Amino acid sequence: MPQLKLETLSIGSLEKIALDVPPGEVICLSGPSGSGKSRLLRAVADIEPHSGEISFGDKEQNKIPGHQWRRQVMLVPAQSAWWYETVGEHFHKPMEEAIKVFGFPAEATGWQVSRLSSGEKQRLSLIRALSYEPSALLLDEPTANLDTDTTNKVEKWLLAQIKKHQYPVIWVAHNREQIQRVASRHFEIQGSHLVEREISQ
Numbered sequence: 217m218p219q220l221k222l223e224t225l226s227i228g229s230l231e232k233i234a235l236d237v238p239p240g241e242v243i244c245l246s247g248p249s250g251s252g253k254s255r256l257l258r259a260v261a262d263i264e265p266h267s268g269e270i271s272f273g274d275k276e277q278n279k280i281p282g283h284q285w286r287r288q289v290m291l292v293p294a295q296s297a298w299w300y301e302t303v304g305e306h307f308h309k310p311m312e313e314a315i316k317v318f319g320f321p322a323e324a325t326g327w328q329v330s331r332l333s334s335g336e337k338q339r340l341s342l343i344r345a346l347s348y349e350p351s352a353l354l355l356d357e358p359t360a361n362l363d364t365d366t367t368n369k370v371e372k373w374l375l376a377q378i379k380k381h382q383y384p385v386i387w388v389a390h391n392r393e394q395i396q397r398v399a400s401r402h403f404e405i406q407g408s409h410l411v412e413r414e415i416s417q
């Protein structure tokens with residue numbers, strides 16, 4: 217799997233960000249509320265206008281139609297959007313194993329989206345993202361609505377998928393213990409820049 221590369225990326229108050237995300241590695245991103253974490257992910261997903269270069273292997277973001285890029289470099293936002301009536305209609309391929317691992321009954325794919333709790337939406341949006349067989353992942357606080365047990369399960373499952381498929385991953389996280397558990401490297405937004413932090417700090 218190729219690496220995801222950000223060069224001189226500027227968006228909002230962030231200036232000239234450079235970041236290499238090798239395959240199978242999780243780069244955790246933290247920073248104060250409003251510092252630009254979600255916008256940075258949206259720029260990498262080509263949802264928000266930005267300047268600078270973003271590439272995935274030999275593919276350059278500005279030379280590929282946005283929908284094709286996003287299918288490969290998959291953003292899982294903090295608040296997921298749902299378009300169809302039932303859960304299963306959103307999946308690109310059946311995800312029976314993941315549904316079971318996440319503690320849902322098999323019939324969850326037939327559930328109405330309108331009945332889902334925020335934590336259920338969050339877990340199902342991760343499963344949905346992986347059902348599209350992406351090449352890289354952008355995760356915006358993927359366990360924010362989840363209790364401790366479920367957080368542990370989701371982390372384990374995600375890390376196993378990341379290792380298996382060698383996805384390069386940018387993972388926005390606030391929790392220091394979570395960063396220690398999942399990160400290969402940790403960067404914090406300070407003003408307009410990213411500052412690397414020791415993972416054990």
Ligand SMILES: Nc1ncnc2c1ncn2[C@@H]1O[C@H](COP(=O)(O)OP(=O)(O)OP(=O)(O)O)[C@@H](O)[C@H]1O
Binds near residue numbers: 251254256
């Ligand atoms: N489309 C936009 N145009 C202009 N400013 C925006 C836009 N979207 C967000 N902002 C502003 O940019 C800043 C960064 O927003 P962002 O959502 O990236 O923050 P964040 O670091 O993810 O915060 P949080 O931890 O609270 O989710 C905020 O001040 C926000 O109001």
